[in-house]
Amino acid sequence: MIRFEHVTKRYADGTTAVDDLSFEVAEGELVTLVGPSGCGKTTTMKMVNRLIEPSEGRIFVDGDDISAIDPVQLRRRIGYVIQQVGLFPHKTVLENTATVPHLLGVKRGKARERAAELLDLVGLDPAVFGGRYPEQLSGGQRQRVGVARALAADPPVLLMDEPFGAVDPVVREHLQNEFLRLQQSVRKTVLFVTHDIEEAVRLGDRIAVYGEGRIEQFDTPSTVLGAPANAYVADFVGADRGLKRLSVTPIEEGDLEQPPVVHLDDPLPRELGARWAVVLDGDNNLHGWISAEHARVGAGTVREHARRMEAWLPVGASLKQAFATMLQHDAGWIAVIDKESEGRFLGVLTPARLHEALRRSTTADARDIARAEVELETIAAIGAD
Numbered sequence: 001m002i003r004f005e006h007v008t009k010r011y012a013d014g015t016t017a018v019d020d021l022s023f024e025v026a027e028g029e030l031v032t033l034v035g036p037s038g039c040g041k042t043t044t045m046k047m048v049n050r051l052i053e054p055s056e057g058r059i060f061v062d063g064d065d066i067s068a069i070d071p072v073q074l075r076r077r078i079g080y081v082i083q084q085v086g087l088f089p090h091k092t093v094l095e096n097t098a099t100v101p102h103l104l105g106v107k108r109g110k111a112r113e114r115a116a117e118l119l120d121l122v123g124l125d126p127a128v129f130g131g132r133y134p135e136q137l138s139g140g141q142r143q144r145v146g147v148a149r150a151l152a153a154d155p156p157v158l159l160m161d162e163p164f165g166a167v168d169p170v171v172r173e174h175l176q177n178e179f180l181r182l183q184q185s186v187r188k189t190v191l192f193v194t195h196d197i198e199e200a201v202r203l204g205d206r207i208a209v210y211g212e213g214r215i216e217q218f219d220t221p222s223t224v225l226g227a228p229a230n231a232y233v234a235d236f237v238g239a240d241r242g243l244k245r246l247s248v249t250p251i252e253e254g255d256l257e258q259p260p261v262v263h264l265d266d267p268l269p270r271e272l273g274a275r276w277a278v279v280l281d282g283d284n285n286l287h288g289w290i291s292a293e294h295a296r297v298g299a300g301t302v303r304e305h306a307r308r309m310e311a312w313l314p315v316g317a318s319l320k321q322a323f324a325t326m327l328q329h330d331a332g333w334i335a336v337i338d339k340e341s342e343g344r345f346l347g348v349l350t351p352a353r354l355h356e357a358l359r360r361s362t363t364a365d366a367r368d369i370a371r372a373e374v375e376l377e378t379i380a381a382i383g384a385d
Contacts, residue, residue: 001025002191022057032204032206050071061078092131124144138171147182158191197237226362245358257347260277267301278335279306283342315336319354
């Protein structure tokens with residue numbers, strides 16, 4: 001969808017902002033451009049919609065050489081979201097969102113109808129917010145309007161220049177979550193500029209880590225964190241890259257342990273064989289848990305003594321979510337379910353298994369093999385040598 005071929009941007013004073021850049025972004029892919037200030041990431045993005053013209057090389061969007069397209073027409077085909085949003089202060093939220101469709105010749109009624117749909121999609125009720133002006137919105141709400149406006153003409157490409165950088169951390173995380181949800185729905189081809197490696201890791205299908213005008217590594221978040229291409233990338237992503245990797249490593253069934261299991265209508269067992277057991281309903285869906293102490297009561301059914309399960313996640317959730325859930329509930333393990341089958345219990349993830357999953361993921365990426373193929377060296381194995 002987006003292709004750079006040996007692109008260089010050199011200014012009159014001799015400064016080279018981008019040097020011989022070549023890469024591709026696939027259709028529907030979200031690529032984050034990350035690096036320190038002045039590294040060329042914003043220049044790269046602005047060359048896509050010709051706000052900056054390259055000195056050398058060619059850029060293609062959907063197979064078309066953009067140098068042959070009128071810049072105004074090109075920009076109407078590309079959504080653009082910036083940090084300060086750039087909403088028209090004299091126009092309402094609905095009018096701001098309908099701006100580009102109107103410029104493209106869409107009738108006023110249809111443009112406003114499209115704007116209302118998009119406001120709803122980004123979580124702003126058009127009946128409540130459509131008639132407001134930008135000054136009447138919070139920072140996070142203005143950013144949502146900016147995203148809605150960028151999507152209003154249904155562009156195949158979306159450029160985002162640090163769009164969530166001007167809001168507080170709590171709002172920023174919420175906006176990131178909402179944008180990921182939105183991207184799953186609309187599947188735009190996105191170039192997303194950020195200086196924050198954690199944001200890049202969280203949002204990107206792939207990450208381009210910039211040095212001085214060059215891409216030092218262009219790969220998946222897990223590979224960038226697990227196998228930095230060089231010392232520069234390793235230093236940029238940080239010594240805590242193992243912790244950052246938790247956010248891009250999903251829970252897999254092979255990571256789980258199988259604890260004792262009882263069912264709701266079973267009579268209380270005399271012994272559980274462990275300090276606790278998972279309680280399931282008749283369809284093997286997760287219901288709760290029961291302790292050995294409660295089981296020793298000896299009378300009645302499991303249902304009468306089962307406790308609600310608070311610490312659980314669906315398979316595929318990140319190890320970071322798993323670790324956070326353990327801490328939130330002061331739990332020594334979390335239950336993992338198959339969300340697609342209405343809660344079928346799959347097993348439990350313990351801290352030891354979480355650590356193993358992280359190690360397997362790192363080793364698998366380094367060797368380019370599946371996680372299930374990784375054999376970990378353990379203390380027991382070392383002692384057996």
